[in-house]
Amino acid sequence: MIISLDLQSESPLYIQLRNKIIEGIASKQLLPGEALPSVRTMAADLGVNMHTINKAYQLLKQDGFIHIHRQKGVVINPDSMPELNKEYLKNLTESLQPLISEAICRGMKVEEFLKISKELYHQLLTGGDQK
Amino acid sequence: MIISLDLQSESPLYIQLRNKIIEGIASKQLLPGEALPSVRTMAADLGVNMHTINKAYQLLKQDGFIHIHRQKGVVINPDSMPELNKEYLKNLTESLQPLISEAICRGMKVEEFLKISKELYHQLLTGGDQK
DNA sequence: TTATCTGTTATATTGATTGTATAACAGATA
DNA sequence: TATCTGTTATACAATCAATATAACAGATAA
DSSP states (O other): OOOOOOOOSOHHHHHHHHHHHHHHHTTTOOOTTTOOOHHHHHHHHTTTTTTHHHHHHHHHHHHHHEEEEEEEEEESSOOOOOOOOHHHHHHHHHHHHHHHHHHHHHTTTTHHHHHHHHHHHHHHHHHHGOO | OOOOOOOOOSSOOOHHHHHHHHHHHHSSSOOOOOOEHHHHHHHHHHHHHHHHHHHHHHHHHHHTTTTEETTEEEEOOOSSOOOOHHHHHHHHHHHHHHHHHHHHHTOOOOHHHHHHHHHHHHHHHHHGGGO
């Protein structure tokens, strides 16, 4: 899976990386049990510092998306994915709230918002069908 | 309209304020032409610095949500709201992408995601019907 | 006229976040 | 033994978030 970071983006590099990997899992470009590059390799590939990669990996580990073995390396969680628990749902709602509020202000109808979300959902599921 | 900020939140105060005002417009708690407190008054009300308020107002002005007259003060844009233009739609998509990706990973079906969005949309429209 | 209100601008300071740069460590493996 | 893992510790620079004062121009109300 090819990953690139946007150095011009306002969102931090380690957040971008976290999201790209989650996106990879969602689209099955990254499969359960699949190995990820070591922090040093990934850092070299992306042209950023090792600690930036480590920060992203720690976030993913904390939520249960990946497993980290001190010697074996990093793999996509082979057994399960994090749950749809209350904390996550609260977080999701709080993230959606400002997006939907602004959409309403700009005159977007609920059907239009749902259409965009639905299309995005299916698009992410297949991920453009790249390897 | 009552506004409160969360000092513990990871999102900046001026972003929180921006979002609260947009939420107020969406729910019609803030109406076109309605005046907002001056930067100093709002700062005193919320217990934060004047410049924090000013930063939020500048963002809102830049997008066209409010008008600022150097002497008259700040009012909700009486004539129109910002459009559903390409730039905004691109921005919306980029914001939704990581949320939907994570939802997919956690096993949320598209129907469930759309249901949450739809309910949130209508909930924000009425805003709990407070003044 | 004077005092007070508006947004605006400038400057300085503090603290946290982001990202980089090195270095070292323990354990497994080739 | 050399090399690879993740981990940890420091240090540093740049940026961001937020505060603290202060001053200004213009409008308005006393």
